Amino acid sequence: MSLLELEDLKVHFPIKRGVIFDRTVGHVYAVDGVSLSVESGQTYGLVGESGCGKTTLGRAVLRLNEITSGAVKFDGTDLAQLPREQMRQARRRLQMVFQDPMGSLDPRQNVESILVEGLHAHGIGSNRTERRQRIQRTLDAVGLPSAALARYPHEFSGGQRQRIGIARALVLEPDLIICDEPVSALDVSIQAQVLNLLEEIQDELGLTYLVIAHDLAVVRHISDVIGVMYLGSLVEEAGSDMLYAEPKHPYTKALMSAVPVPDPQVEDARERILLSGDLPSPAAPPPGCRFHTRCPWKQDTLCATERPQLRVLSEGHKVACHWAEKIEAGEITPRSEAVISA
Template identity: 55%
Template structure:
């Protein structure tokens, strides 16, 4: 909660007051059970392994990484949908980790989740009205049916759908419209924080753009804060104020948006940015691409020292043996190493790759 001011400055969040959501050392390990009659825990998938994040009021914090890096698990652990195995999540001064369902309920009004797949996250047997009304009913926030109807109507209009269509079922809507329904449901309780887990990944670009614009407008008009989880860095650059990059359960770099995209310092961030094809033939063909080898290692058995070293182009091609030994044995902490923002590489160096 009481993060030193200096640290906050370096992670790029200056002058934003107290964080509305503060995550410290968040850990989510999934036990691996052995075979045989008696299931003993023989190891752990370290899906999230010690994460610090601050979300400030009115801010969009992008959380990016490749599949399996733990970004979705982070979102769920923050919401206590999957209880964290360690660390702390403080929302407006209240510790969330360890609360049971009942204790969580009042907090759910303030912090809501929008899911990735609009085809799976809406109950196909409920008309849209019931889907959007459900949170209001559960929390008993409306006194009469008329009030409920007008609230739902307002919510559906806010997300750009025709309120006359609320008697229809999710199957009658396109992907973009369903995602808008999911957003309307999340907004029903007037939350302060939305955790958006890949909210536009399942949508076509022309539809995706509309949902992104909607999210921007909602943030500005309702004063929301977003934790925006996505793998598409173009979308993240567009919508975020600050960006955190995850790799194998850890945050490896975090900075203000332009700082991160223009002056990335961690070799993984650099590789990730350079791997994204630009929709501009001349620039795309003139680019020098950093191609990292191999795939993400198993989070059940992460490499010693720096978790990225097995794929790191710097480790493989640039460093001498003495420095490599440091990567092998010494787990780099998230710190400012003279690059102006926090990163977790012993040999961080700013390199522009776009």
Template identity: 70%
Template sequence: MTTSTPTQPTADQALPDEDVLLDVRGLKVHFPIKKGVLIDRTVGHVYAVDGMDLQIRRGETYGLVGESGCGKSTFGRAVLQLEEPTEGEVLFDGTDLASLRGEALRRQRRHMQMVFQDPLGSLDPRQTVEQLLLEGMRAHGLADDAKAARARLSALLDAVGLPKNALSKYPHEFSGGQRQRVGIARALSVDPKLIVADEPVSALDVSVQAQVVNLLEDLQEEFGLTYLVIAHDLAVVRHISDRIGVMYLGALVEEADADDLYTSPLHPYTRALLSAVPVPDPTVEDTREQILLAGDLPSPANPPSGCRFHTRCPWRQATRCDTERPQLRVVDLPGTPAGHRVACHWAEQIASGELRPHDVDMELTDQTLTAGPVDTTLGAKGLTDTLP
């Protein structure tokens, strides 16, 4: 967890080069909206990821949080080139992945693996655990020596806490938590440097969730892994991450060390998000003040102008907010480290209490909600993660 180097980045943007494993610059993923039966016409785009800059250091856990539809999963997939970026660079260990094709890209995949949300859906039901684990190893020439491969398999099972006899079993024979362990073992089988975990625990029961969170932490220490954890549960993300980025409608709105983000959130959206998380402590629940956001996430096919959050922001100002898109910047506040960046024009004034929150006009947010014909379902998550 805390194996990352304690050095703070000094410059606003760039971290020291040798430290950075993943460097994403200006990444955009736009999906076309097609219409027409015989001739496909592109009538618009869904701006799923729209200008993401992000660096992850070696051995670090970077948590990416945001609500459904904010583009966090698409970002994770685009980093691994599972989704073709529309624009931007993904520098992985110095290589630009976006420029790689075919065999060269396939070879790189060994170093970056993914753990999916739904452990049943992401494991082939007709493969045994042995076949599941060996497939990736064979593809990267790690299973040429049968004896060594067997030893590796049992080491993998050991690492993720599965019994030896698991090798001959099929995914349906396991419980949810064990399946997720299989998924993690599969990601580990090719000895990757980076693991992108997309909602790794949200489909699991609370008690099992904690087991998997602990496992991820142990594995990081043992194998020196770097994680990009994508999740909507802020408490989990805060628990496992060194640094956290908060996403809203395709871009980061705030980025900070885990502790800084939770003790002094600067962006209005981060504040609202943090205050919305139910705390399992009645005394805290009774006394704390919640910032209730009005309305839903606007359509990413028709994002609001200026600051994407201005339609729901309780601190919205008459100027700049709706015309000028704020960039991530270091704020000029005492006690705020250089690594804490926020995309808000008025962050200083809000932090000092000079600006007060006001009511948000519901009609305004409603307009944006129904403006696009495509994606009104985005307010709810898919069925797979609604399991308690």
């Protein structure tokens, strides 16, 4: 059984208007029918451009955003159906590392106060000495000295603040950690340190990660399985190496063509795929395939009328595209104006 399973998850935010009485005039379809599973000990990478709904999905797993419909099954229990108090207790096993390390830490609390807060909330540790020993072990695990306990978030660098955020998640000894853009606010050299730290901790403690990012290089480095999101939907899912070697969905192909290649000859010779138009509004998603308004491989039938389902194209590879097989076989080619040489 998978540790985490999402079944047709939807998170819709109402759009309200009115001077005296608010009335709902529409919805923002932030997450609109996502199904995926994460195995125990696995790292699942969720990638997509800004506004695709990946952060909302991560927050919905923890019920930080309320779920409109669908199921979030964690270790066999549907979190979407839990009463508030039971959900609060369940959060001990699910933690989150937030994108902005400074914004997610209370500037008025020192590190010890930040880390002990979760222990108090879940009744962990019989006395102060026991809790402090647990905190010290966690600080050691993330590479921070004991002297950090008395210091405040503004006294640390960005990388150190992110380590504090990781320590706050680790101190409760969770089974699953959702990492929302864990290194996007950091310098490149610090990014590598934090990613290596996450991998080391995973190997030692057997943790499961759901890593949310827009940086394709970061996702490839740390993930076992990658899911690609577009406008609230999952359009492709495959193993990390498989997805990068043979992307099947037109959107994934366009994303991969934008990733720089560290070989000047290959970089100069390869083709890039240009997407036309802007990302549609999640408040008014296009009918049919969500990507068809920008797709270089768009066809006159099905694309604009029928929404494709995520289906198995080959072993371990799922795609939501009506024409994936014909695109792969070369029977359907992209519009010439959408493909340029580097």
